[in-house]
Amino acid sequence: MKHQDLIFSNDVASQLDALVEKYNPSKLFVLVDANTRELVLPQLEGALVLENASIITINAGDVNKNIESLTYIWNQLVEGGATRKSMLINLGGGVITDIGGFAGATFKRGIRFINIPTTLLSAVDAAVGGKTGINFYGFKNEIGAFCEAEAVIISTRFLATLSNEELLSGYAEMLKHGLISNADIYNRLFSNDVVNIEAEDMLQLLRESVMVKKRVVEEDPTEKGIRRALNLGHTAGHAFESLALQRNKPIPHGYAVAWGLVVELVLSHMHLQFPSNELTRLATYIYDNYGAFNITCDDYQALIEFMRHDKKNDSANEINFTMLKNVGDIHIDCIASEEDIKTAFDIYRDFMHI
């Protein structure tokens, strides 16, 4: 895997100047959405390199992570005279780093790009790891490529622009990274109040969390094995997301992961004796901070069908989970029966008081 400059700093403008000087691109492009153009770009005024950059703006929201926006970005690169030595800065949340990364990975068969995530979720999850792509034909990330950003600048500088909901959404992925790392990192996450934490303290937590992901990805960049550890909470989480969409009441990705973690740690307890006190601590924390995603027995079969169609399954007949024997003790490719999954939903509902 190629070397990546992974920078943790709240002095984003200076870091960006230094990176651009280092890579010396023939031309600089900045991809933003309508929100980051208005709220974040002005905060980077100090970056001298942006004075001559071309700004490419797309509409905000996951619904715009599509082939039309991608084609528009490619168009703007051509019209702006981009060459193989040009560079793209992706300034935004996961939609921007995903689609901008894919545009960069494929323009002239690949130009350099830098990610500057502006949400907690994209800082901890989307900006690192090389998964780029767009939604297609109603499927999330159906088209894409594995391609690492040349550099990522991670800061807590822009978190003030986020709602509590967005902060909690990102924090769920940090809890997941804690669970697959070690008790030290994991425990620290419980001693903070995510919506009132100091910027520098959050930056330190972010650094630990991102490095967990980076180590896993370096070991297995194209998800043949251990990278599946990062799917903890996501098999059930994606099913919750899909059900919520079906109900026309979408839920934030991180919330879905939080609830998914509860379900999958219940399964871990059933299959691998994941400690019940740890399970209870997490479930209580999730309920206290995220509330509950409401399901009844009548939803179980639909949720199981969603899980069955998850692209992580090698065969349509199996449902594949990452499970834990304890914090940091990861078992990938665990198969659970429908009966076990239904039992786990029952216990999830007990924890969620529904």
Add this chain to the structure above:
Amino acid sequence: MKHQDLIFSNDVASQLDALVEKYNPSKLFVLVDANTRELVLPQLEGALVLENASIITINAGDVNKNIESLTYIWNQLVEGGATRKSMLINLGGGVITDIGGFAGATFKRGIRFINIPTTLLSAVDAAVGGKTGINFYGFKNEIGAFCEAEAVIISTRFLATLSNEELLSGYAEMLKHGLISNADIYNRLFSNDVVNIEAEDMLQLLRESVMVKKRVVEEDPTEKGIRRALNLGHTAGHAFESLALQRNKPIPHGYAVAWGLVVELVLSHMHLQFPSNELTRLATYIYDNYGAFNITCDDYQALIEFMRHDKKNDSANEINFTMLKNVGDIHIDCIASEEDIKTAFDIYRDFMHI
């Protein structure tokens, strides 16, 4: 670089069956164009694995190597129920292996694909080396990815469906591979009559030629250095192609390369003393077999402008060539002045009797 099964055989059906058995995909898709569907697919009747394959057909021709065809292929993969474990067979010329390779490289962030080139040009050039992509916004291969086929089956089985012009077009790339390899391989190319050669003899020449490219690509898969050796003849060649397009009289790619080789060996002679007897031998062979591409002094400036905009140039002010000191003695990143290029055009015209 990942291992690639590179198979030289005229028993394509059996080889394909064996490969599919080896990779055991969840589902098999075959990409063809209207021509290869009619002329080539029936010749693979013996392949048992094709009985359950889904056929995806696009229109033939470089003009259809575009975002619409790409989107159509992605669509067909989704609708056909392709998973990450599915496999795509690209059966056709360079258009099919380029666009099918890109579709495979990006569907669900990458599924396996096999190339079965059906033209001499795609066998010797397009099917191996991992350059995939589409034309975009009027530029050739503007969007794409470096992604090697899992396997390539090279045969001379389908060459009977080709015109003499198509055979000669492919042979020009073989001459180029000869020039950048060694005198043995290069000399053998002059002792054959390309339009009347036996299938087995051609398969042997093809094997030598493809292995030249494969070795270069393995050394430098993403074209940072020595892979530029493969650009020999292409800086001038692409300019000839562009000029011909401007005249509304397009020329086959291989013909453009043949004439481009003459120009660039003249430059090699001027800059690096490439032997004049070798230069004369090649120029005579090209003239005898390919005829001449007609240019006058009035075209020189336009040709130079086309060269200046070649994506191989690091800067818009320099014109970059691969040159030879002798057969197999490669010098990449050679800069030639406008004056030298004009002199080379003069000498090219002498060789071409115009």
